[in-house]
Amino acid sequence: xxxxxxxxxxxxxxxxxxxxxxxxxxxxxxxxxxxxxxxxxxxxxxxxxxxxxxxxxxxxxxxxxxxxxxxxxxxxxxxxxxxxxxxxxxxxxxxxxxxxxxxxxxxxxxxxxxxxxxxxxxxxxxxxxxxxxxxxxxxxxxxxxxxxxxxxxxxxxxxxxxxxxxxxxxxxxxxxxxxxxxxxxxxxxxxxxxxxxxxxxxxxxxxxxxxxxxxxxxxxxxxxxxxxxxxxxxxxxxxxxxxxxxxxxxxxxxxxxxxxxxxxxxxxxxxxxxxxxxxxxxxxxxxxxxxxxxxxxxxxxxxxxxxxxxxxxxxxxxxxxxxxxxxxxxxxxxxxxxxxxxxxxxxxxxxxxxxxxxxxxxxxxxxxxxxxxxxxxxxxxxxxxxxxxxxxxxx
Amino acid sequence: xxxxxxxxxxxxxxxxxxxxxxxxxxxxxxxxxxxxxxxxxxxxxxxxxxxxxxxxxxxxxxxxxxxxxxxxxxxxxxxxxxxxxxxxxxxxxxxxxxxxxxxxxxxxxxxxxxxxxxxxxxxxxxxxxxxxxxxxxxxxxxxxxxxxxxxxxxxxxxxxxxxxxxxxxxxxxxxxxxxxxxxxxxxxxxxxxxxxxxxxxxxxxxxxxxxxxxxxxxxxxxxxxxxxxxxxxxxxxxxxxxxxxxxxxxxxxxxxxxxxxxxxxxxxxxxxxxxxxxxxxxxxxxxxxxxxxxxxxxxxxxxxxxxxxxxxxxxxxxxxxxxxxxxxxxxxxxxxxxxxxxxxxxxxxxxxxxxxxxxxxxxxxxxxxxxxxxxxxxxxxxxxxxxxxxxxxxx
Numbered sequence: 001x002x003x004x005x006x007x008x009x010x011x012x013x014x015x016x017x018x019x020x021x022x023x024x025x026x027x028x029x030x031x032x033x034x035x036x037x038x039x040x041x042x043x044x045x046x047x048x049x050x051x052x053x054x055x056x057x058x059x060x061x062x063x064x065x066x067x068x069x070x071x072x073x074x075x076x077x078x079x080x081x082x083x084x085x086x087x088x089x090x091x092x093x094x095x096x097x098x099x100x101x102x103x104x105x106x107x108x109x110x111x112x113x114x115x116x117x118x119x120x121x122x123x124x125x126x127x128x129x130x131x132x133x134x135x136x137x138x139x140x141x142x143x144x145x146x147x148x149x150x151x152x153x154x155x156x157x158x159x160x161x162x163x164x165x166x167x168x169x170x171x172x173x174x175x176x177x178x179x180x181x182x183x184x185x186x187x188x189x190x191x192x193x194x195x196x197x198x199x200x201x202x203x204x205x206x207x208x209x210x211x212x213x214x215x216x217x218x219x220x221x222x223x224x225x226x227x228x229x230x231x232x233x234x235x236x237x238x239x240x241x242x243x244x245x246x247x248x249x250x251x252x253x254x255x256x257x258x259x260x261x262x263x264x265x266x267x268x269x270x271x272x273x274x275x276x277x278x279x280x281x282x283x284x285x286x287x288x289x290x291x292x293x294x295x296x297x298x299x300x301x302x303x304x305x306x307x308x309x310x311x312x313x314x315x316x317x318x319x320x321x322x323x324x325x326x327x328x329x330x331x332x333x334x335x336x337x338x339x340x341x342x343x344x345x346x347x348x349x350x351x352x353x354x355x356x357x358x359x360x361x362x363x364x365x366x367x368x369x370x371x372x373x374x375x376x377x378x379x380x381x382x383x384x385x386x387x388x389x390x391x392x393x394x395x
Numbered sequence: 396x397x398x399x400x401x402x403x404x405x406x407x408x409x410x411x412x413x414x415x416x417x418x419x420x421x422x423x424x425x426x427x428x429x430x431x432x433x434x435x436x437x438x439x440x441x442x443x444x445x446x447x448x449x450x451x452x453x454x455x456x457x458x459x460x461x462x463x464x465x466x467x468x469x470x471x472x473x474x475x476x477x478x479x480x481x482x483x484x485x486x487x488x489x490x491x492x493x494x495x496x497x498x499x500x501x502x503x504x505x506x507x508x509x510x511x512x513x514x515x516x517x518x519x520x521x522x523x524x525x526x527x528x529x530x531x532x533x534x535x536x537x538x539x540x541x542x543x544x545x546x547x548x549x550x551x552x553x554x555x556x557x558x559x560x561x562x563x564x565x566x567x568x569x570x571x572x573x574x575x576x577x578x579x580x581x582x583x584x585x586x587x588x589x590x591x592x593x594x595x596x597x598x599x600x601x602x603x604x605x606x607x608x609x610x611x612x613x614x615x616x617x618x619x620x621x622x623x624x625x626x627x628x629x630x631x632x633x634x635x636x637x638x639x640x641x642x643x644x645x646x647x648x649x650x651x652x653x654x655x656x657x658x659x660x661x662x663x664x665x666x667x668x669x670x671x672x673x674x675x676x677x678x679x680x681x682x683x684x685x686x687x688x689x690x691x692x693x694x695x696x697x698x699x700x701x702x703x704x705x706x707x708x709x710x711x712x713x714x715x716x717x718x719x720x721x722x723x724x725x726x727x728x729x730x731x732x733x734x735x736x737x738x739x740x741x742x743x744x745x746x747x748x749x750x751x752x753x754x755x756x757x758x759x760x761x762x763x764x765x766x767x768x769x770x771x772x773x774x775x776x777x778x779x780x781x782x783x784x785x786x787x788x789x790x
Contacts, residue, residue: 009505039455048450055443060434063634098660105659110404131658239458241665263526264500265493269664270636
């Protein structure tokens with residue numbers, strides 16, 4: 001009696017990362033495959049205290065239905081902070097979502113018809129790519145270099161795809177590559193978006209986790225035309241289990257996003273929104289971020305130093321200045337799948353690069369490594385194993 | 396520079412109920428327009444205690460990323476309880492969602508193409524109708540009588556719409572009418588669904604809140620063919636702000652729903668899932684439900700008795716045996732919009748019936764009244780005002 005699924009999801013597969021993560025159920029396997037924040041980064045004691053306060057002071061508010069737009073004090077606070085950073089412009093609006101993922105999925109839902117084109121970095125975050133695919137959108141990938149998305153590639157893609165409506169980018173410490181777009185590149189992307197009449201969806205989950213170098217203005221900050229939608233999240237700076245993120249953009253778009261969210265989750269868990277608000281209000285957030293940056297800086301350097309020591313030089317490694325990921329690329333002609341399989345057989349899991357390709361059939365010589373989730377000991381042992389596997393394969 | 400929205404959401408409007416609720420921001424307005432559980436029904440002290448336990452015992456688990464399928468102990472517990480009730484069948488699977496609303500929206504996303512047909516009760520729950528509309532689905536409404544959806548109407552709709560894929564129903568204390576489908580009617584609906592090869596989406600938010608009469612087996616319980624998907628929620632029995640619900644159905648469908656959910660919210664707030672699990676495990680749920688039924692029975696009877704006393708007999712009222720709503724219908728030829736406007740002008744808000752029509756342009760002589768949210772005093776005063784408005788209008 002089973003009828004086929006809708007066209008939009010018929011070909012949609014579970015994230016390839018989840019397949020890798022199956023191996024990591026084996027406690028002997030060291031996982032560099034996840035993208036979880038470091039557990040020691042969670043401010044558990046403060047969250048516990050704030051949660052008690054919520055139940056002592058406003059229990060009914062924390063349990064009753066709320067408005068789709070989000071908890072008003074949190075939205076006000078966010079608006080102020082985003083305005084201070086130059087992100088919230090006149091005519092803008094912010095809505096709270098269940099993580100940046102829901103902001104991204106809802107943006108696709110309200111803006112794109114099936115068959116429309118989204119231009120993205122290639123490789124790009126698989127969660128977003130699958131959200132776009134789930135609306136039958138066509139993905140056109142533009143290669144990256146050390147400065148971000150190729151501008152020539154972007155303009156060629158815009159010319160070749162008049163039905164393109166959106167450029168999707170993670171400009172800071174991109175997932176999966178760890179690369180950061182330069183200011184010049186951001187300006188060029190914005191100019192092209194305006195010239196071709198498409199939106200930019202700027203996804204910035206890691207921006208606050210810069211542990212080295214100088215910050216670069218966000219594309220949203222550079223824009224005064226309303227062309228940029230901005231997805232933010234507290235998943236990496238507070239806790240991902242809360243599922244609190246937001247969508248920022250011009251009021252007309254965000255209002256339509258609210259209508260979309262109303263039909264999907266009604267509103268984001270209200271206790272989590274209250275908790276986030278109280279955290280922003282009562283904690284020195286910049287000091288909190290400094291602590292997190294210290295944790296990630298140390299973990300990153302440990303993995304980077306280990307990889308430099310253990311891996312053959314012919315394996316290229318990106319050098320992220322923040323975020324959670326390092327991207328490795330094997331020499332020309334080498335099979336990344338063999339490397340990843342051998343790594344897992346030797347009890348280290350990394351994510352094969354093709355998981356992040358706009359074109360799922362594309363081949364890749366790269367792999368993603370995460371340094372936030374493993375312990376120091378796991379990092380040390382894992383890079384040694386990767387070194388052994390790489391030397392055996394590359395000779 | 397603004398490009399049009401996607402076709403699927405271009406015409407989508409915020410829920411009409413929200414427009415009504417704007418009036419209720421005026422503290423002088425008595426709202427019979429909401430659908431919120433009674434605040435006194437929330438087990439605040441227990442939730443507070445369980446929340447503390449979570450942070451004492453498994454804080455990292457409550458804050459870290461989790462799996463899309465849902466918190467494993469909650470899923471196991473639900474599976475056991477649903478199996479005991481005869482709802483979980485061999486080959487079934489359950490996934491946790493952000494309320495039943497997300498279960499319903501995701502079902503539409505994975506099953507229906509734009510232009511496909513969903514057959515629903517007319518009137519029906521506006522949140523579901525808007526979720527369906529948000530995927531460009533065509534809604535075909537089937538009138539209800541005191542026994543539920545008209546079977547003749549359903550068969551005619553199935554014959555007339557070969558692209559129908561889903562029948563949507565709230566068989567217990569339907570929103571907005573408060574009507575309950577008879578066992579005979581449920582069997583007939585199921586037979587028709589099987590004969591025409593369509594799914595039934597059974598939405599049961601209020602089933603546990605039966606405060607009068609005998610329970611009727613759910614359609615899911617009657618089915619062994621895999622034709623029934625079932626949306627459940629803890630919004631009415633625990634607390635809606637938690638946003639914890641679930642989708643139950645055959646594994647093939649629910650697995651695809653998991654892929655859909657992964658691209659939208661990744662997973663439901665994990666603290667809320669843990670809390671729900673601990674509540675089910677540590678509290679006598681049946682005793683808890685009995686307390687809620689007592690609250691709703693008293694509120695219902697108070698409103699019913701007041702309406703019988705105050706309203707002209709020519710206004711028909713449904714007599715729900717559970718749930719949150721009473722449905723009133725003006726005599727033939729009377730304008731419901733005038734009645735609702737006059738009511739609001741006199742400081743009582745009810746929801747105009749056309750908000751719940753499958754065809755948004757349809758006229759309605761009915762209106763929805765909620766008895767769970769107002770206090771006893773508000774119920775007493777509100778029905779008096781409605782009586783005055785009705786007598787003035789109907790003479």
